[in-house]
Amino acid sequence: MSMIADLEPVKCTGLLVDNYVGHLAYIADNEPHVVPSTYFFDEDRKCILCFASNGHRINALRKSNKVSFQVDSIESFRHWQSVQVHGTFEELTGDFAKQCLKRFADGVQRTIDHKNAERPHFLSHFSGKLQEAEMPVVYRIAVTKIIGKSVEDFT
Template identity: 85%
Template sequence: MMIDLEPVQCEQLLVDNYLGHLAYMANNEPHVVPSTYFFDKDERSILCFASNGHRVNSLRKYNKVSFQVDSIKSFRHWKSVQVHGIFQELTGDSAKSCLKRFSDGVQRTIDNKNAERPHFLSHFSGRLQEAEMPVVYRIAVTKMIGKSVEDLT
């Protein structure tokens, strides 16, 4: 049976994960890309970063996005949340602070999920010291919709 998730359940699904899919518009066409993220519950925003390029240029032109996170155990047992929000590019100290929160938050989430320390997290931390940082951004959440299917048979 499919049910709607309550807002607190949607937030928990975002907190418990670190991989999602970002949907954005570019050249009048929809694009969807996988993305590592950290859900900042206090700020009610999704923190991400990317290199300058197609995605970032498109987000700067059209800042309305969707972000989806799933937890799938089987086709009869899954949860999904879709976030609608506004892309906000961060700069300077704000970007550095968010990149640090992102790195620490993703590591905590991974530790809670499966107690592994992926080598790519040192890449995030190392970026804090570089002269040319990646583009750090947040998705300010404007709406959240969640669904769940649990077959109890």
């Protein structure tokens, strides 16, 4: 028998810390959009760090800053966990954006090393000093709410 249950806050945080790919949901032109996104959950600052190039997503987030971010761990149909974060998009600039981009890259690398996964090629771009022209748009999602659900098969 399977049962859906609320995920305890510490387990929600653990799922966010232990992963680096989630799905960002946002509104553009009165339409919902969901895109996969590499992220780092900054547990100390209670935010999700991300980056993107200027384009559809960033333009939409600048106009409507309320977002959701979902991270899942799915072992099977009867054994999964899912966390949804509600928050606010905040574009970062200048030296603070560079610091957060480095924090993002280091955090994602630590998560990947912990999981013994392959290093994404884009991380090497962040190891040196970036010029302003090369900088992607760095942003954070300031967390306002975290909810989680899980299913376990008890048969």
